Amino acid sequence: MKVLAALLFSLSLPALHPTPAPLVPVDHTIVKQVRHKGSWYFADNGHAVFCYGPVLVIPIREGGLQRVATFCRDGQTMVPLKD
Numbered sequence: 001m002k003v004l005a006a007l008l009f010s011l012s013l014p015a016l017h018p019t020p021a022p023l024v025p026v027d028h029t030i031v032k033q034v035r036h037k038g039s040w041y042f043a044d045n046g047h048a049v050f051c052y053g054p055v056l057v058i059p060i061r062e063g064g065l066q067r068v069a070t071f072c073r074d075g076q077t078m079v080p081l082k083d
Helices: 002-012 028-032
Strands: 039-042 048-051 055-059 065-070 078-080
Touching (some): 048 065
Antiparallel strands (some): 039 048, 065 078
């Protein structure tokens, strides 16, 4: 009986129980708010596109020059722009 009482007493002491470290709350909204600097452009097909890269002027086959926006959303590397 003394052994059982000693066991129950030892289990009731808080210093003997390992306490897990408190979890640090992670705010997932901060991680997801990555903003890329870029600009909106009016594409040649009539849609607005958001691009991160510079606007370049490239030669086309017909002998003229075409303005293109680079590194746009949806994985497009070059989007022809409407002048």
